[in-house]
Amino acid sequence: MDNIPVPRLYTGIKGKNIDKRMTRTEKISPLAPANLPDFPEITGVMLATAATGVKYQGRDDLLCVAFPDGATVAGLLTRSKTSSAPVDFCRRNLATGGKARALLVNAGNANAFTGKAGDVAMMSTVRALAKKIGCETHEIYISSTGVIGEVLDSEKITVHMDEITRMLSASGWPAAARAILTTDTFAKGAVRRTDIGGVPVKISGFAKGSGMIAPDMATMLAYVFTDADISQDILQSLLKEAADKSFNSITVDSDTSTSDTLLAFATGQAGNGRIKHAGDPALANFRMVFQDLLLDLAQQVVRDGEGASKFIEITVTGAEDDRAAKVIAMSIANSPLVKTAIAGEDANWGRIVMAVGKAGEAADRDRLEITIGGQKVTEYGMAVPGYDEAACTRHLKGREIVISVDVGVGGGAATVWTCDLTHGYIDINADYRS
Amino acid sequence: MDNIPVPRLYTGIKGKNIDKRMTRTEKISPLAPANLPDFPEITGVMLATAATGVKYQGRDDLLCVAFPDGATVAGLLTRSKTSSAPVDFCRRNLATGGKARALLVNAGNANAFTGKAGDVAMMSTVRALAKKIGCETHEIYISSTGVIGEVLDSEKITVHMDEITRMLSASGWPAAARAILTTDTFAKGAVRRTDIGGVPVKISGFAKGSGMIAPDMATMLAYVFTDADISQDILQSLLKEAADKSFNSITVDSDTSTSDTLLAFATGQAGNGRIKHAGDPALANFRMVFQDLLLDLAQQVVRDGEGASKFIEITVTGAEDDRAAKVIAMSIANSPLVKTAIAGEDANWGRIVMAVGKAGEAADRDRLEITIGGQKVTEYGMAVPGYDEAACTRHLKGREIVISVDVGVGGGAATVWTCDLTHGYIDINADYRS
Numbered sequence: 001m002d003n004i005p006v007p008r009l010y011t012g013i014k015g016k017n018i019d020k021r022m023t024r025t026e027k028i029s030p031l032a033p034a035n036l037p038d039f040p041e042i043t044g045v046m047l048a049t050a051a052t053g054v055k056y057q058g059r060d061d062l063l064c065v066a067f068p069d070g071a072t073v074a075g076l077l078t079r080s081k082t083s084s085a086p087v088d089f090c091r092r093n094l095a096t097g098g099k100a101r102a103l104l105v106n107a108g109n110a111n112a113f114t115g116k117a118g119d120v121a122m123m124s125t126v127r128a129l130a131k132k133i134g135c136e137t138h139e140i141y142i143s144s145t146g147v148i149g150e151v152l153d154s155e156k157i158t159v160h161m162d163e164i165t166r167m168l169s170a171s172g173w174p175a176a177a178r179a180i181l182t183t184d185t186f187a188k189g190a191v192r193r194t195d196i197g198g199v200p201v202k203i204s205g206f207a208k209g210s211g212m213i214a215p216d217m218a219t220m221l222a223y224v225f226t227d228a229d230i231s232q233d234i235l236q237s238l239l240k241e242a243a244d245k246s247f248n249s250i251t252v253d254s255d256t257s258t259s260d261t262l263l264a265f266a267t268g269q270a271g272n273g274r275i276k277h278a279g280d281p282a283l284a285n286f287r288m289v290f291q292d293l294l295l296d297l298a299q300q301v302v303r304d305g306e307g308a309s310k311f312i313e314i315t316v317t318g319a320e321d322d323r324a325a326k327v328i329a330m331s332i333a334n335s336p337l338v339k340t341a342i343a344g345e346d347a348n349w350g351r352i353v354m355a356v357g358k359a360g361e362a363a364d365r366d367r368l369e370i371t372i373g374g375q376k377v378t379e380y381g382m383a384v385p386g387y388d389e390a391a392c393t394r395h396l397k398g399r400e401i402v403i404s405v406d407v408g409v410g411g412g413a414a415t416v417w418t419c420d421l422t423h424g425y426i427d428i429n430a431d432y433r434s
Numbered sequence: 435m436d437n438i439p440v441p442r443l444y445t446g447i448k449g450k451n452i453d454k455r456m457t458r459t460e461k462i463s464p465l466a467p468a469n470l471p472d473f474p475e476i477t478g479v480m481l482a483t484a485a486t487g488v489k490y491q492g493r494d495d496l497l498c499v500a501f502p503d504g505a506t507v508a509g510l511l512t513r514s515k516t517s518s519a520p521v522d523f524c525r526r527n528l529a530t531g532g533k534a535r536a537l538l539v540n541a542g543n544a545n546a547f548t549g550k551a552g553d554v555a556m557m558s559t560v561r562a563l564a565k566k567i568g569c570e571t572h573e574i575y576i577s578s579t580g581v582i583g584e585v586l587d588s589e590k591i592t593v594h595m596d597e598i599t600r601m602l603s604a605s606g607w608p609a610a611a612r613a614i615l616t617t618d619t620f621a622k623g624a625v626r627r628t629d630i631g632g633v634p635v636k637i638s639g640f641a642k643g644s645g646m647i648a649p650d651m652a653t654m655l656a657y658v659f660t661d662a663d664i665s666q667d668i669l670q671s672l673l674k675e676a677a678d679k680s681f682n683s684i685t686v687d688s689d690t691s692t693s694d695t696l697l698a699f700a701t702g703q704a705g706n707g708r709i710k711h712a713g714d715p716a717l718a719n720f721r722m723v724f725q726d727l728l729l730d731l732a733q734q735v736v737r738d739g740e741g742a743s744k745f746i747e748i749t750v751t752g753a754e755d756d757r758a759a760k761v762i763a764m765s766i767a768n769s770p771l772v773k774t775a776i777a778g779e780d781a782n783w784g785r786i787v788m789a790v791g792k793a794g795e796a797a798d799r800d801r802l803e804i805t806i807g808g809q810k811v812t813e814y815g816m817a818v819p820g821y822d823e824a825a826c827t828r829h830l831k832g833r834e835i836v837i838s839v840d841v842g843v844g845g846g847a848a849t850v851w852t853c854d855l856t857h858g859y860i861d862i863n864a865d866y867r868s
Binding site (some may be wrong): 066078079080081082083086112113114116117118147148149151253254255256257258334335336337340341343344346349350351353354355356357358359360362363365366368378380381382420421423425426429430 | 512513514515516517546548549551552553581582583585687688689690691692768769770772774775777778780783784785787788789790791792793794795796797799800802812814815816817855856857859860863864
């Protein structure tokens, strides 16, 4: 199906200008993939959406996903010191056994930075859902995304508990992927099929966010679902490993939200054999495909980065170790000067040299090699004599930019993904009052 | 005298688009101070400038400052791992006794990332100047600022050595402050008078830079001169202390240059008594005034931040210690979302909460207090009921923005200074091709 823009008509509280940007209407990002994938049913996963009117009119903004008894959950949550109440709740629940019976997500109000009143509002929705599902409150996972600093009116959500739990369906995926959006310009989803020890399993996921870049309104949320039979500790280990090379390797503007949440649910209905440990050879395919799916979702978030006109892949090799390579790659990816140079289609590799230098990790200035669009532009710590700058510029005029840097000291490597920094970013984040 | 714009006519090498931004002409920053100060003569400091034509036409771009035998020098240099040849040279010289007989600065070519050829070019100018002055090469301090990646044509500089050393004068200060500029929109200087143990001493300084934000072209350079009699180790200690609360407490866009240099020279001609150690009570006034002058220069650099329309002071209190407070303050100052909100005159304090959270230092979300323009807008981890948002917006419509944040965990405090992030920044750094 087509990625039609999500209506974002705002009807919030007068005078709260932190909400104004919700009124912006915007074209789909030029970097968007053509369509949402065709989501298959995943045995044990049931979904439904509803329209609460908390912020938006004319669209669903509440998602409920239910799981059978025995489903496991793993998760990674923002490391922000000002994390939201829902994030803290999920963190506590993950620590108490990792059984999940339901996920509830509302879009439009992050219920973050709202003190005790925010906790009370959240727990009232959690209790209402646990009662309908017939489970413990610690088996409920909850996310809220939207405005910071306004207490969520929980009645607007609890009033839909009866309806939404009655509507649960195995085919509610596209509506689910849309219901969680806020400032996104397109819905984000990915689907994979693989096997565990020869038994077919499916993995599907959806995400929201225009990067980790709009913590007052939009945040990064991602949910992955599989019918594999897989214990919490193994799922957590796979999720950590895959997230390091996907969601933790993307950046739009270096701003980390108070609500970032990545949850993976496994219903255990596929009938694969018992997996003994995270290194079990039966998991080889699953591990690879799981990571591929997470990377797909993460890259879709970058492709919806606020104001983005180019998708940028940055690979660093020759660093002291993989960690150092990632620090350097992120220093390049977060540099406003590198990002504006790429927006301007300017082969300004001096700024890449600068960003390598400021990263603080070991780099041999006199062995630094920079490659742009496959062409080496510097080696031995200086420009390659007579390199073809026109070819470099042609590459930068495209939408998919590939940069690699060898820092000449070791065997560490990492790849990260980002977007450029354009007038669109300033428009969205500074000018929306005008 | 008035701060007239510096002509920036570029005549560089065809096809090197990394130079294009030197062609931009630009109005003086709206945040600029009215005038350069009236520089007094400082006994022992002699200055001269010349026009080399390395990059610019119609303006002086080479500065020479000479000091008498016995002058001391202290310095702080960029921690970039890709630092320039001149930075490395100054670092070596500082480690070998800290005697200075001359400073040479050229604007238009940073002689950075130019391999061995860059070293050779630099040493040829150093030797030419040492011969004219009659000193050792390790008594020469050198800075180059401008384009990265082009070897400096040293002959264009050495040909002026005779002329520039003959022209040295005690009154050459305003010309000196102008000769070192690149993309700056105004010249930056500061002057103070104080005493050491009752003996009058003078301190003057000048700086260049539109922040640490344009490492291909402009970098932060600052030079401070005093007639005080003060040993290198004590001067270094004072400089480190003062820089931590001035140059190391400013940011424009978080990008650190390959050439950042701060040097302090003391001619020893004031006739003050011997200072025994950095804690000597006779230094109390000097220490205070020295720091005040460095802060003045550092704030002028922020006021010339690329595209800046607002000067922002951010104070963090209640942190675990002063270091943690500075990390949090810098996290706020470098957040693109905070900077764009202020550009948009939007009292979006949710973004400040986010920036505190992502800093990684201890903060008590439920005791967080944010004050904007003197008005407390959050306390107990949520909005102050009924705070006057109109007053907040009025404050943000001004040019001088004051924000303070108490994170509620300890006694650590720090203040940093930055500017907003505007379309002007994107214009300068991405759009100059068009």
